[in-house]
Amino acid sequence: MKLLKDILKGINKGAPIGIGYIPIGISFGLIAKSFDIPGEIVVLMSLIVYAGASQFIAVSLIHEGVTVIEIVITTFIVNLRHFLMTASLSEKIKNKYNKFWLALIAFGVTDETFALISMTEKEKLNKGLILGINLIAYISWSGSTFLGLILSSSLPEAIRNGMGISLYAMFIALLIPNIKTNKTLMKITVISLLFSSLLFYIPFLGNNISSGFRIIIVIIISSLIGAYMFEEEVDNIE
Numbered sequence: 001m002k003l004l005k006d007i008l009k010g011i012n013k014g015a016p017i018g019i020g021y022i023p024i025g026i027s028f029g030l031i032a033k034s035f036d037i038p039g040e041i042v043v044l045m046s047l048i049v050y051a052g053a054s055q056f057i058a059v060s061l062i063h064e065g066v067t068v069i070e071i072v073i074t075t076f077i078v079n080l081r082h083f084l085m086t087a088s089l090s091e092k093i094k095n096k097y098n099k100f101w102l103a104l105i106a107f108g109v110t111d112e113t114f115a116l117i118s119m120t121e122k123e124k125l126n127k128g129l130i131l132g133i134n135l136i137a138y139i140s141w142s143g144s145t146f147l148g149l150i151l152s153s154s155l156p157e158a159i160r161n162g163m164g165i166s167l168y169a170m171f172i173a174l175l176i177p178n179i180k181t182n183k184t185l186m187k188i189t190v191i192s193l194l195f196s197s198l199l200f201y202i203p204f205l206g207n208n209i210s211s212g213f214r215i216i217i218v219i220i221i222s223s224l225i226g227a228y229m230f231e232e233e234v235d236n237i238e
Contacts, residue, residue: 003128010132013120017112017133018140021052025141028055029148030155035063039149046145050138052110054078061215070213077219082106085114092122093130101127108134184226192222 025046032042037059045055054075061071086106094102105127109117113133117125179186199214209217 006126006128007132007135010129010134011136012132013129014113014116014133014136017110017116018136020112021137021140022144022147024052025144026148026151028052028059029145029150030152031056032059032145033149033152035059037062042149043142043146046142049075050107050110050141051075051079051082052141057215070216073216074219077216077223081111082109085109085111089114089117092125093127097127105130105134108138110134110137113137188222188226191225192218195221 028046029042032045032055033039042059045058049055049058057078058071058075061074086109089105089109090102093105097105108131116133117130120129175189179189196214196218199209199217
C-alpha cells in the first residue's frame with residue numbers, strides 16, 4: 001500500500017511534466033506520420049526508445065534514407081547525457097534499492113523528470129515517488145504520440161505534408177531563446193553550422209560523407225569544443 005501511495009504522490013508531482021509532453025508527443029506522431037513511417041513503428045519508438053529529441057532526429061534520418069548504423073550512432077551520442085543524469089541520480093538512491101529497481105528507474109529518466117527528482121530532498125526520495133514521476137511522463141509521451149497518429153488521419157494532406165518543416169521550426173524555437181542569453185552556446189551553434197556547411201559544400205567531403213555521418217561528426221566536434229569552452233568559462237568565474 002505504501003508503494004502505491006508513493007507512486008500516486010509521484011504522479012501528482014510529475015503531472016506538470018506530463019501535461020507539457022502532450023503537445024510535443026502529438027507533434028512527434030504527426031511528423032513521423034508525414035514521413036510515411038508505419039504507425040506501429042512510431043508507437044514502439046515512444047514505448048521502447050522513449051527519448052524525445054532522439055526520436056525526432058531518428059525519424060528525420062529515416063526519412064532521408066540514412067543507414068541504420070548511422071541512426072544508432074547519432075541517437076547514442078545524443079543520449080549520452082542520460083549516463084550522467086542516471087549516474088548522478090544513483091548516488092542518491094543506490095544503497096536503497098537493488099539493481100532491478102535502479103534499472104526500472106533509469107529507463108524512465110528524462111531531462112525533465114531528472115530535474116524534478118534532483119530538486120527533491122534526498123530524505124523524501126523513494127522508489128514509489130520516482131516511479132510515479134517517471135510513469136506519468138511515460139504515459140503522457142506514449143499516449144500523445146498515439147494521439148498524434150490518430151489526428152494525422154483527419155488533417156488535410158497539405159498540412160500533413162508540411163509537418164516535416166515543423167520539426168526544424170521546433171528545434172529553432174528551442175534554440176533561439178537560449179543562444180540569446182548564452183554567448184558560449186551561441187558560439188557553439190555557429191561552430192556547428194560552419195562545420196556542417198564545410199562537410200556539405202566541400203566537394204571531396206560532401207560527395208563521400210553521408211548525411212548521417214555528417215551529423216555524427218558535427219556533434220562530436222561541437223561537443224568537444226563546447227566542453228572546452230564551458231570549462232574555460234567556469235574557470236573564469238572561479
